[in-house]
Amino acid sequence: MKNYIAIDIGASSGRLVQAQLYEKRLVLKEIHRFSNSFNQRNGHDYWDVDHIFAEMIKGLQKAKQLGIDACRLGLDTWAVDYVLLDREGQRLEEVYAYRDKRTEGAPEKFHAKMSREQVYAKTGIQELPFNTLYQLFVHDQSQLCEADAIMMVPDYLYYLLSGRRMNEVTNASTTQMLNLSTREFDEELLGLLQLRRDQFSELIEPGQSLGMIRPELAQKYDLPQCELVVVPTHDTASAVIGVPAQEGRSWAYISSGTWSLLGAELDRPLNSKAAMEANYTNEWGAYGTYRFLKNIMGLWMIQEVRRESGNACSFSQLAELAAAELPFRSLIPCNDPRFLNPESMVAEIQLYCKETSQQIPQKMGEIARCIFDSLALTYFDALRELERLLKRSIDVLHIVGGGSNNELLCQLTANVIGKTVQAGPSESTALGNIAVQMISSQEVKDIKAARELIARSFSPKVFEPRTIDNLEQVLQRWGKLVSHL
Incomplete structure (x- = not known):
């Protein structure tokens, strides 16, 4: 019987959920749950992504202790928040939370450069003050220039597990920077932010495999052999599949x-x-x-x-x-x-x-x-x-x-x-996450x-x-x- 694990992380909590197909029905079991919230420091709100990753590892250790030696694994979180990495793959800055007040007034300032109508025609994304477009617009420009990679929070967590950089499309679309016609990052919007396309990674569709979890992680923490499957990393995208x-x-x-x-x-x-x-x-x-x-x-x-x-x-x-x-x-x-x-x-x-x-x-x-x-x-x-x-x-x-x-x-x-x-179901996000894994494995x-x-x-x-x-x-x-x- 195949094992699937969904890592589903929201703004207030995260959990790891196991799924198996038994007599033509899905059976779910929560393996691990942990709290999540942003913290204020120096007048700004930040996520503790180190805490999140540590809890993910703890949950996978529990899975191994429950007898799960091998599984497929998918990961989803909230949208719009991003991580900046240097050339060595280290974070340049703590991860701002979207409720941080730094973007107050940012849409109005940005749209002095490009109208709301033009941005919407390109991207089709609603205007919200915390969209990634506006967050990057107010981010320290020198730090953005220094960034070798810009990825969304779930992209970064996949990167920590796999060593592979990517930008998954369901979450990348919430940046308000993808062009509906070209299905790529919009060059004109990148130019207004003084960003380059090569600071972002390949756009990846849900259903692709990233290969196995990094061997050194599995060995160090005694984790299951996990095949990492890219699911809809925006939790709402997974929920809609569910x-x-x-x-x-x-x-x-x-x-x-x-x-x-x-x-x-x-x-x-x-x-x-x-x-x-x-x-x-x-x-x-x-x-x-x-x-x-x-x-x-x-x-x-x-x-x-x-x-x-x-x-x-x-x-x-x-x-x-x-x-x-x-x-x-x-x-x-x-x-x-x-x-x-x-x-x-x-x-x-x-x-x-x-x-x-x-x-x-x-x-x-x-x-x-x-x-x-x-x-x-x-x-x-x-x-x-x-x-x-x-x-x-x-x-x-x-x-x-x-x-x-x-x-x-x-x-x-x-x-x-x-x-x-x-x-x-109340577990629609985990179920949508798992459904994409099962389609990828051809079990559904x-x-x-x-x-x-x-x-x-x-x-x-x-x-x-x-x-x-x-x-x-x-x-x-x-x-x-x-x-x-």
């Missing part, structure tokens, strides 16, 4: 975690003026697909509320407290930049409600309810935009990832959008077969819409609150 969608139905997805990514899978990009104005993005997916989606501030807000409370309640307890509160009393525009990384999420929510003459949430349940109601309404707006841009209706919305476990939010979403919601034929296998192995929970009596009034209030975004 959506158990049925062919023949018009479907959309929300990859629900720290961020909520709402969109559709397309076979060609949609970088029209209307798509740009709606701030939809065309991130590259596996096997020639595109993730036409919108970034929505997701469960980061409730994660921050929980952290500020000293983790006094679990996420499920927060959902229970929220369910006991009256709905739609206090609402916040989730995508307002003020909620990206405030000093206090609770205080920022309360301040916004005060400024807009709404009831100020005080209790934990009231604050959680405010967040969940606002997220459901944000999903409504984004889904309506998506249908307008695609010029077709959506029949079913799949919610995958950790947020699929939040039954209150799933039911709220179904109620507001008036469509069926299928929730799960293609994406269609992989999704059928996932649906057979992990049945989604179905939420049918229920009537909201005062929905029209709620939507009118909501429209006024988000009109400035």
